Amino acid sequence: MQNMLEALQWRYATKKFDPSKKLTDAQLGLLEEALRLSPSSLGLQPWKFIVVSDPAIRAQLRKAAWDQPQITDASHLFVLAVKKNVDAKAVDDFVNSTAKIRKVGPETLSRLKEMLMGSITSRTPDQAREWGSRQVYIALGILLATAASEGIDACPMEGFDPKKFDEILGLEALGVESRVLAAVGFRASDDPAAQSVKSRFAKDEVIIER
């Protein structure tokens, strides 16, 4: 594991993966666990993460993603998906799960539940989904940071057809919609994108002191 700033300097949106290099089970498990532990507003975790390894499915997905080779050539494809409805049921699921983890009855969490319900019902379904989508992007940030810190390459991707992805992956039945992708694996030694100098605004253009 490398220092986080070194890791963030080292990482880049990998365009050409080495298809022969696969994540070990330990590396895959670590990335999955990082996603599972990702923070979210109110702790509600309005998401599911689909880890696609099947080559036939990935060939189909590639067609729904502008034929981008990362989809099939990376070791694994992570599809980050948001719950379609962040509603009373989502709150119930979370409160029941929390009660189980903390080994208490759900009724002892009634104040938490009330607070969550108040927050959730203040949003329209569209607003709730957009709020949920933002949370998914926190998880994306955690995934990218974790991968880089472990020397694992990744390419975050928004360029795909979410409806087709949902269909191919059967996400309707899971109550989620695909939102953003991360192809994860190891860079090909001749990826031209690896040679580009990282382009970031200068510190004084993005960090403002008050």
Place this chain on the structure above:
Amino acid sequence: MQNMLEALQWRYATKKFDPSKKLTDAQLGLLEEALRLSPSSLGLQPWKFIVVSDPAIRAQLRKAAWDQPQITDASHLFVLAVKKNVDAKAVDDFVNSTAKIRKVGPETLSRLKEMLMGSITSRTPDQAREWGSRQVYIALGILLATAASEGIDACPMEGFDPKKFDEILGLEALGVESRVLAAVGFRASDDPAAQSVKSRFAKDEVIIER
């Protein structure tokens, strides 16, 4: 620096900070640099990060954030803000900055510019701002992961009045809107929230294999 999974287990949304414990300059610089290096779609970095240390300003902000003590008691308050307009000018700024970094004339990046313009102009201003907001949440994820990996506590916060924050911080003039906060510093030894068992859905509820 700790292993990322240990760090993600260790971190929690800190409710009570120790006001006497401050980030060192090195720690502050590291968090700022992690934000600056955060990935974003197309590399456009549609954001600014406001680092608030002034106690008088933070007292005002606290009033616009449900009087939450983290706002004033944490070592620093990070306000993550999105560009109001992700438009042709934002693309120009990025292309010019990239040309400078790569020591080439902006005209050599005309294909990149064309691609970015195509992508940007396909969105309505509202869609562009929402897309930008999602990117800001990647930076939030990167910030939280980096802080945790360095043993620095943080509390991500959505509960505040963005319009009032923008006014107090003078963000209108910078062309950005506050989107999400992270209070950053060190937990008080008696923060009750530190005692709560972390509540996350079980692996098979969030990780789906295909």
